[in-house]
Amino acid sequence: MALLEVKDLKVRVEEREILHGLSLTVNEGEVHAIMGPNGSGKSTLSHVIAGKPGYEVTDGQILFKGEDLLEMDPEERAAKGVFLAFQYPVEIPGVATMTFLRTALNAQRKARGESEYSTPDFLKKVREVSKSLNIPQDMLKRGVNVGFSGGEKKRNEVLQMALFEPALCILDEMDSGLDIDALRIAADGVNALRTPKRAMVVITHYQRLLNYIIPDFVHVMSRGRVVKSGDKQLALELEESGYAQFEEAA
Amino acid sequence: MNVAVAKTGSGRAVSDLFASAEGRLPGSPAVVAVRRQAFDTYERLGLPHRRIEEWKYTDLRALVGEVLPLAGSPDTAALSRAMEAVKAHAFAGACKLVLVDGVFAADLSDAKALPSGVSVTTLREVLEKSADLLTTASTDAVISLNAAMATDGVVLSISDGAQPSAPVQIIHVATAPSASAFTRSQVRIGKGARATIIESFVAAGAGAYQVSDAVLLSIGDDADVAYIRLMDDAPDAVNITSQFVTVGANVKLNYFNMTSGGAVSRLQGFITFTGEGSELSLNGVNLLKKTEHGDLTLLVDHAVPNCMSRETFRAVIDDRGHSVFQGRIIVRPDAQKTDGKMMTRALLLSDEAEADNKPELEIFADDVSCGHGATAGALDDNLLFYLKARGLPEKQAQALLIQAFVGEAIEQIADDDLREHVIGIAERWLERRS
Numbered sequence: 001m002a003l004l005e006v007k008d009l010k011v012r013v014e015e016r017e018i019l020h021g022l023s024l025t026v027n028e029g030e031v032h033a034i035m036g037p038n039g040s041g042k043s044t045l046s047h048v049i050a051g052k053p054g055y056e057v058t059d060g061q062i063l064f065k066g067e068d069l070l071e072m073d074p075e076e077r078a079a080k081g082v083f084l085a086f087q088y089p090v091e092i093p094g095v096a097t098m099t100f101l102r103t104a105l106n107a108q109r110k111a112r113g114e115s116e117y118s119t120p121d122f123l124k125k126v127r128e129v130s131k132s133l134n135i136p137q138d139m140l141k142r143g144v145n146v147g148f149s150g151g152e153k154k155r156n157e158v159l160q161m162a163l164f165e166p167a168l169c170i171l172d173e174m175d176s177g178l179d180i181d182a183l184r185i186a187a188d189g190v191n192a193l194r195t196p197k198r199a200m201v202v203i204t205h206y207q208r209l210l211n212y213i214i215p216d217f218v219h220v221m222s223r224g225r226v227v228k229s230g231d232k233q234l235a236l237e238l239e240e241s242g243y244a245q246f247e248e249a250a
Numbered sequence: 251m252n253v254a255v256a257k258t259g260s261g262r263a264v265s266d267l268f269a270s271a272e273g274r275l276p277g278s279p280a281v282v283a284v285r286r287q288a289f290d291t292y293e294r295l296g297l298p299h300r301r302i303e304e305w306k307y308t309d310l311r312a313l314v315g316e317v318l319p320l321a322g323s324p325d326t327a328a329l330s331r332a333m334e335a336v337k338a339h340a341f342a343g344a345c346k347l348v349l350v351d352g353v354f355a356a357d358l359s360d361a362k363a364l365p366s367g368v369s370v371t372t373l374r375e376v377l378e379k380s381a382d383l384l385t386t387a388s389t390d391a392v393i394s395l396n397a398a399m400a401t402d403g404v405v406l407s408i409s410d411g412a413q414p415s416a417p418v419q420i421i422h423v424a425t426a427p428s429a430s431a432f433t434r435s436q437v438r439i440g441k442g443a444r445a446t447i448i449e450s451f452v453a454a455g456a457g458a459y460q461v462s463d464a465v466l467l468s469i470g471d472d473a474d475v476a477y478i479r480l481m482d483d484a485p486d487a488v489n490i491t492s493q494f495v496t497v498g499a500n501v502k503l504n505y506f507n508m509t510s511g512g513a514v515s516r517l518q519g520f521i522t523f524t525g526e527g528s529e530l531s532l533n534g535v536n537l538l539k540k541t542e543h544g545d546l547t548l549l550v551d552h553a554v555p556n557c558m559s560r561e562t563f564r565a566v567i568d569d570r571g572h573s574v575f576q577g578r579i580i581v582r583p584d585a586q587k588t589d590g591k592m593m594t595r596a597l598l599l600s601d602e603a604e605a606d607n608k609p610e611l612e613i614f615a616d617d618v619s620c621g622h623g624a625t626a627g628a629l630d631d632n633l634l635f636y637l638k639a640r641g642l643p644e645k646q647a648q649a650l651l652i653q654a655f656v657g658e659a660i661e662q663i664a665d666d667d668l669r670e671h672v673i674g675i676a677e678r679w680l681e682r683r684s
């Protein structure tokens with residue numbers, strides 16, 4: 001059984017169809033890249049998988065481990081192992097990052113019928129991961145993402161990914177707004193989380209990120225559809241020729 | 251009203267309230283005369299209603315209807331319930347002064363082991379000698395009624411320069427259902443003293459009770475005071491409190507009120523600066539659900555120059571709750587260099603939640619910096635979704651954001667343990683919500 005199966009997905013936002021029958025299959029352990037120009041619907045796809053309100057699915061299906069994902073609340077999806085690293089992580093003043101991380105982790109564990117993490121175990125784990133991601137301890141005391149730089153926000157997303165150990169990670173434009181050093185740290189963090197079981201969907205506009213996170217498959221999205229799929233070679237071709245050819249095909 | 255005998259909603263004559271209580275009200279003959287006069291004033295005015303400007307949003311005739319008969323003396327069972335309530339609501343390490351159904355309960359209090367610099371007597375005792383504590387300049391009907399009916403209260407004094415080793419906590423416990431308690435207390439903080447006073451209102455099994463409290467707080471020059479009020483009444487209770495505060499020179503006063511219970515509650519604070527160079531931090535939180543009505547009405551009178559006041563108010567309103575904030579700042583002609591600001595924010599958790607905000611600046615001096623701001627809105631959907639996408643169920647995600655919201659007022663409490671105590675009460679309110 002595939003880990004994630006998106007079948008002929010049609011999605012509307014405010015009466016306008018954004019995804020026009022999109023299909024995508026992701027198996028355990030695979031890394032898929034989704035590339036496409038701005039406005040092609042990449043974030044829309046990631047939001048619908050995560051369960052963000054405001055999107056109307058008019059046709060098609062999303063199965064996760066064979067279960068109908070669209071029937072689940074966002075928190076249920078998270079507990080089942082769906083994780084979206086947001087393109088624009090929000091700032092939450094007054095909620096300390098540490099409190100947020102522990103509350104979220106324990107909520108997921110509780111939903112799965114697992115015991116809560118003990119505080120020392122939790123702290124140890126956070127400390128380990130944040131160190132490898134170059135996240136100072138002091139940042140964890142601040143409000144979630146409050147006053148964080150673009151790079152820090154993205155690293156905070158990777159930190160959560162490492163803590164929650166999801167089965168499927170969707171990274172929406174993790175590279176946007178990052179300089180090359182920040183990108184390398186974040187990408188190293190992601191690569192450290194690659195396992196034979198865990199799958200990743202890496203959404204990006206640019207080929208650059210794929211030099212660091214090497215995908216098994218590359219899909220080109222244009223105007224709400226996957227218009228071409230291939231291996232990592234496809235990303236390099238795109239770098240040469242650009243998206244224009246696909247805009248016409250779509 | 252143009253009828254011979256004023257009647258309440260249930261048909262009881264208003265005058266019965268006083269007549270049936272008078273025999274149990276303490277005080278010298280002079281006090282009796284003051285009480286009678288105060289009750290006459292109340293009887294003439296009746297409960298405040300919406301056509302009285304200060305009570306526009308809190309119409310007690312509509313919300314409360316009538317004043318319930320005075321609570322009787324608590325029996326043994328009631329006192330043991332009260333003891334449990336005191337245990338549950340005491341702030342760890344505080345020196346407790348307990349009033350049960352409006353009467354000082356020495357056995358439940360720590361009055362025999364007061365920290366040094368703290369002295370305590372009761373209103374009951376003071377009224378044997380003087381009626382002074384029953385008189386205020388106010389013309390408010392609820393304050394007149396309180397003067398007429400006050401059965402007891404704490405008369406607390408912190409001596410000059412004292413730094414008591416423990417906070418003093420006045421705990422009002424209601425054990426008698428469908429009855430009222432009238433208390434009046436005096437708190438005097440000496441010059442240069444440093445003290446923390448907590449006042450808690452709680453129920454011990456009682457429902458539908460009414461509390462009328464008045465506190466006369468005076469703060470001497472150079473004192474540093476934290477005054478924390480926690481109105482955590484039973485869901486169907488009524489609590490109307492009036493607080494008169496005079497602030498001397500170079501005082502630091504950190505004043506906080508949180509309302510987390512009660513069907514109808516109002517705290518009206520009248521704060522006057524009487525000496526220069528003082529700083530007042532005034533913070534409030536209303537946590538309201540069902541059809542609860544919570545009113546914080548503050549008058550800050552900058553009667554002298556060079557004082558600062560900061561008011562931060564947060565209301566969280568669920569269901570059909572109704573929150574009222576009235577903040578009036580008066581800057582007298584001499585009060586140059588006054589710095590007075592207030593900011594109020596309401597979080598509306600349902601479409602039927604209601605928030606009224608009435609800021610009033612009356613500025614008669616020209617070299618001042620004063621202002622106010624207000625916002626009202628729902629929880630941010632994007633923040634909620636982020637939390638849910640990380641595994642938090644709706645109510646838990648809301649709770650985290652609500653805590654952050656009220657935290658903006660609670661964080662003004664300087665003492666870590668006291669802040670945690672207050673956060674604990676807010677958390678229990680959030681748990682009752684879900």
Ligand SMILES: Nc1ncnc2c1ncn2[C@@H]1O[C@H](COP(=O)(O)OP(=O)(O)O)[C@@H](O)[C@H]1O
Nearest residue numbers: 013014018036037038039040041042043044045
């Ligand atoms: N909330 C929204 N309301 C209206 N239009 C939207 C909304 N979100 C996305 N869109 C539109 O959907 C299309 C796809 O957007 P998006 O999924 O963000 O693309 P991408 O992530 O590939 O840049 C764009 O045309 C965008 O304007």
Ligand SMILES: [Mg+2]
Nearest residue numbers: 042043087173
């Ligand atoms: Mg996007």
